Amino acid sequence: MVASHLPTRRRWLAPILFWIYTVSYAAFVVAAAFFTFQNGEPVGGLAQPAFFGLSVGIVGGFGLIFGAFLLAMIYALLGPRDQGDPPRAKK
DSSP, X not given: OOOTTSOHHHHTXXXXXXXXXXXXXXXXXXXXXXXXXXXXXXXXXXXXXXXXXXXXXXXXXXXXHHHHHHHHHHHXXXXXXXXXXXXXXXX
16 A cells, blocks of 8 residues: 555655566566476576576576665665655755
């Protein structure tokens, strides 16, 4: 439930960030489930080598973790604040 006292331009931020991460994670899971192995043998998808001998799955998994952290930072900077919080410094 969205609080009605929040500015209109900030009401959309949390759902947008949520859907960005949800779609990214769902794509990762679908790639892992359906495009990586065939008859128990790695055939592509997340099993392919990416960087320094690491698979695409490892690099993508760390990318998801980094992406979640980045989205949290975006929300912390742009999202609504509690009424009791001190005001942000203006630049």
